Structure formats: C-alpha cells, structure tokens
Amino acid sequence: MGMASTTIPCVFFFIQILSILSKSEAKVSAVIVFGDSSVDSGNNNFIPTIAKCNSEPYGRDFPGGTPTGRFCNGRLTSDFISEGFGLKPVVPAYLDPAFNISDFATGVCFASAATGYDNATADVLKVIPLWKEVEYYEEYQKKLRAYLGDKKENEVISDALYIISIGTNDFLENYYALPRRQSQFTVQQYEDFLVGIAEHFVRQIYSLGARKLSLTGLPPMGCFPVQRITNFDDPLNCLEERNKVALEFNAKLKATVAKLNKDLPGLKVFFADAYELLLQLITKPSQYGFEVVEEGCCGSGLFETGILCYRHAPLTCPDADKYVFWDAIHPSQRTNKIISDQLVPQLKQLFL
Ligand SMILES: *[C@@H]1O[C@H](CO)[C@@H](O)[C@H](O)[C@H]1NC(C)=O
Numbered sequence: 559m560g561m562a563s564t565t566i567p568c569v570f571f572f573i574q575i576l577s578i579l580s581k582s583e584a585k586v587s588a589v590i591v592f593g594d595s596s597v598d599s600g601n602n603n604f605i606p607t608i609a610k611c612n613s614e615p616y617g618r619d620f621p622g623g624t625p626t627g628r629f630c631n632g633r634l635t636s637d638f639i640s641e642g643f644g645l646k647p648v649v650p651a652y653l654d655p656a657f658n659i660s661d662f663a664t665g666v667c668f669a670s671a672a673t674g675y676d677n678a679t680a681d682v683l684k685v686i687p688l689w690k691e692v693e694y695y696e697e698y699q700k701k702l703r704a705y706l707g708d709k710k711e712n713e714v715i716s717d718a719l720y721i722i723s724i725g726t727n728d729f730l731e732n733y734y735a736l737p738r739r740q741s742q743f744t745v746q747q748y749e750d751f752l753v754g755i756a757e758h759f760v761r762q763i764y765s766l767g768a769r770k771l772s773l774t775g776l777p778p779m780g781c782f783p784v785q786r787i788t789n790f791d792d793p794l795n796c797l798e799e800r801n802k803v804a805l806e807f808n809a810k811l812k813a814t815v816a817k818l819n820k821d822l823p824g825l826k827v828f829f830a831d832a833y834e835l836l837l838q839l840i841t842k843p844s845q846y847g848f849e850v851v852e853e854g855c856c857g858s859g860l861f862e863t864g865i866l867c868y869r870h871a872p873l874t875c876p877d878a879d880k881y882v883f884w885d886a887i888h889p890s891q892r893t894n895k896i897i898s899d900q901l902v903p904q905l906k907q908l909f910l
C-alpha cells in the first residue's frame with residue numbers, strides 16, 4: 559500500500575516529463591539548407607557545371623559506399639544536424655528527381671557547390687546563385703502547401719531549422735583568383751559587400767516565414783590544404799592573411815546577426831562559428847584522434863577537389879577518419895561529425 563502511494567505520483571511525474579520532452583522535440587519540423595559545397599547534398603549533379611563530384615572515391619564512407627554529389631567521403635554537417643534533431647539522417651537535394659515533396663517535407667537542400675553570396679562567384683563555374691536558391695525555396699513552399707494544406711505548411715516553414723553555409727568561394731574562387739572584384743573593392747569593402755548580401759538574404763527568407771536560422775561564418779580558409787601549398791614563405795603552414803580575412807568577415811557577420819535578432823520579431827539567428835570549431839581540430843588534431851591536417855586524404859591532398867579527386871588517384875589514403883580534410887578543401891566525414899556534435903546541443907538549447 560505504501561508503495562502504491564509513492565509510485566503513482568512518481569509515474570505521473572515521469573509521464574509529464576515525457577510529454578514535455580516529446581512536445582519540445584517536435585519543434586524543429588524540418589531542416590532546410592542553403593549554401594555551397596560545405597552543405598550541397600547533390601544539386602550540382604543535375605546542372606551543367608564542372609563543379610561536381612559524383613564519382614568515386616567521393617562517398618566511399620557514405621551508407622552504401624556510393625557517391626552522392628556531396629564533396630566528402632561521407633555525410634555532411636547538415637546531415638548530422640538533421641539526424642541530431644531526430645529527422646532524416648541525410649538531407650535530400652531539391653533537384654534530385656529520386657525525391658519528391660513527401661521526402662522534402664522534413665528536409666531539403668538547395669545548396670550548390672562553388673556558389674557564393676556574390677552573383678559573380680556563381681558565374682565562375684556556372685552554378686546556382688544564392689538568389690536562385692531562394693527562388694527554389696519559394697517553389698518548394700508552393701509544392702508543400704499543395705501537399706500539406708496551408709496550416710500544416712505554415713507550421714513546417716516556421717518551425718524548420720534553416721542552415722546557411724556559404725561565403726568561402728567568394729574569396730578563394732572569386733576575389734583572390736580573378737581580377738574583377740579586386741579592381742572594384744578592397745578586401746574590407748568586399749567583406750562589407752558580402753555581409754550586405756547576407757543581411758538581405760536573411761531578411762528575405764524571414765519575410766517568407768523562416769524563423770530559426772543557423773548562419774555559418776567563414777572557416778579558417780587559410781588552413782585549407784589548397785591554401786597551404788601557396789604559402790611560399792612558410793611552406794605548408796596556414797596562410798595567415800586568409801585567416802585574418804575570415805576573422806574580419808566573421809566579426810562583421812556576427813554584428814549583423816545581433817542586429818537582425820533585434821530588428822526582426824520572432825527571428826532567432828544562431829551564428830555558427832565554423833572558424834573556432836574547425837581551428838580546434840587543426841591545432842589539436844591528436845586530441846580528436848586525427849593524424850593528418852596539412853593535406854587531404856584524396857590524391858596528394860594538396861590541390862585535388864571535384865573531378866581532380868578521381869577513383870584511382872595515386873596516394874589516396876586508406877582511412878579518411880585519420881584526416882581532418884577529405885580533399886584539398888573539404889572536411890572529412892569525421893570532422894563533420896565532430897563539428898555537428900558540438901553544434902547540435904547549442905542549436906537545441908536555442909530552438910527547442
Ligand atoms: C513520392 O514518391 C513515393 C515513392 O517514390 C510515392 O509513393 C509517393 O506517392 C510520391 N508522393 C508524391 C506526393 O508525389
């Protein structure tokens with residue numbers, strides 16, 4: 559008798575906790591992704607560009623071991639974040655005809671490798687510009703409304719987590735590689751130009767219903783293997799000048815995030831600090847079980863990405879888990895997993 563009287567409130571309490579948990583867990587309805595190759599899950603497979611990686615050894619550690627168009631040996635940070643929120647373990651690419659709106663209702667990716675904030679960056683390799691990713695998002699909303707009805711569609715759109723990861727190509731593929739933007743802008747002016755586009759983009763998707771955003775800053779791009787090989791003064795070390803630009807840009811982007819959070823009612827933007835997250839792994843690799851940071855796994859690891867990283871490329875490493883980078887630009891799956899393991903609890907704290 560004594561037992562029953564103590565057990566019942568206990569069980570009741572437990573059930574209450576469960577119902578609170580399940581209510582809050584349901585609050586991120588979908589993961590919706592915008593950006594570049596850091597998050598493209600295969601859109602570039604379906605457009606005419608050379609910025610593709612739909613062949614081996616890409617995807618060799620992906621479930622099934624197949625290339626998907628992800629610039630990685632396996633899954634991306636955005637895939638792991640989706641899984642971390644109890645959604646799909648992989649976020650499907652919007653242009654992939656193997657998927658339809660019933661798949662996209664819980665996650666969709668509009669990202670395109672080699673794109674940037676700047677329209678001119680997308681032009682370099684004829685990929686999808688950011689404004690076009692937004693157009694696809696509007697088309698997606700129409701399809702979702704037809705599929706779920708107005709009320710459910712509104713809920714999905716406002717409760718979705720939006721992951722935005724873009725900007726590195728504006729510097730590495732455009733500003734520092736081609737003369738046009740350098741003749742028009744100093745690098746500080748170019749940073750301001752890009753941050754202005756980022757702000758416009760956030761305001762635009764906010765007006766379309768987005769409320770929960772994770773906006774990724776620039777990574778320490780001077781430590782990408784493809785940048786290290788251009789360091790003639792200090793061979794194979796990080797190119798500090800590029801890292802300085804990334805930090806400068808991030809400080810400006812962070813200030814804009816604070817302003818947007820203040821200006822736009824109901825909006826929550828999280829600044830995902832890709833710089834700090836990746837730099838930890840680069841500076842203390844052994845602490846995370848990595849053995850190589852200066853070169854990627856694929857080929858020599860110093861310049862190969864996309865079509866240059868091919869099936870029988872000599873020197874490709876047997877175990878990408880030991881490498882921070884998979885190719886000369888893109889992190890390995892294990893790096894993506896470690897980064898998402900750090901991000902997911904912070905995102906949950908803010909968005910659940
Ligand atoms: C989506 O595709 C699945 C199988 O490929 C199919 O069963 C389903 O009817 C499709 N849904 C819509 C809304 O087209």
Ligand SMILES: *[C@@H]1O[C@H](CO)[C@@H](O)[C@H](O)[C@H]1NC(C)=O
Nearest residue numbers: 675676677678687689690755
């Ligand atoms: C980029 O191109 C789109 C479509 O032409 C245009 O609407 C937009 O203003 C351009 N962005 C910038 C910053 O020039």
